[in-house]
Amino acid sequence: MGDLNLASRSAEILKKCLYANIATSRDDVPWNTPVTALPDSGLNFYWSSWTLAEHSQNFARNSSIFMTFYDSTRARGTNNLMCLYLQCVAREVSDPDEARKAFGILYPGEDVDLENFLGEGVKRIYCAEPRKAWLNCLSEKELEPTTLKMRTEVPISDIRNAFF
Numbered sequence: 001m002g003d004l005n006l007a008s009r010s011a012e013i014l015k016k017c018l019y020a021n022i023a024t025s026r027d028d029v030p031w032n033t034p035v036t037a038l039p040d041s042g043l044n045f046y047w048s049s050w051t052l053a054e055h056s057q058n059f060a061r062n063s064s065i066f067m068t069f070y071d072s073t074r075a076r077g078t079n080n081l082m083c084l085y086l087q088c089v090a091r092e093v094s095d096p097d098e099a100r101k102a103f104g105i106l107y108p109g110e111d112v113d114l115e116n117f118l119g120e121g122v123k124r125i126y127c128a129e130p131r132k133a134w135l136n137c138l139s140e141k142e143l144e145p146t147t148l149k150m151r152t153e154v155p156i157s158d159i160r161n162a163f164f
Contacts, residue, residue, distance in 0.1 A: 006135055007158035013069050013084045014039065014163060020047075022090075022128070023066040024058035031058055037067065037128070038105050043160040045086075045128040046093070046102040048117065056124065059090040067128060083136045085151060088128035094118070099125050130156050 020037040023030060033055045035047040045067065049056050059065055070083035093099045096118060102125045103112050116123045134151035 007162040011162035
C-alpha cells in the first residue's frame, strides 16, 4: 500500500476514533489512560484533564508520550491497518488564545469558559504534537516466526493532508 493510501487510512482512523490511549511514564513506571483527543488543522491533538491526574503529572516531568487510535469493536485478528501509533511531545496549553481555540474543538457549541483551565483552575487543556506515525501492517493472524516488522511509518504531513 502506497504512502498516500496509508495516509488516507490513518486519516480515516482519526475521523472515526474520538478516543486515544495516552502512554506516559515517570521514573520508569508506565501509565496509560484513555482520553477524548481531537485534532486541530495542524494535526495537533487536544484533550482536557485534571491537573492531578497521573498522566498530567507524568508528562509535566517527561513530555514524551505515545498515543494510539484504534477501533476497539473490530473482530479479533482483523487489526491490519486498523491502529494508528503516534510518537508525540505533549505540553500544557497556557496561551489563552490557543486555549480558546482548543476549547472550541473539544466542546463545540458550548460557551467558552476558561476559568477552570488556566491559572488557578484545577483542569488544563493539553496538546500533543506528533513527531512520528505508524500503522500496524499485519494482523495477528498474519504473524509468522520470520516476521520482522509489524508497523509501517506514515509521514505526518501526508496524514495531515489526507485528514483536511
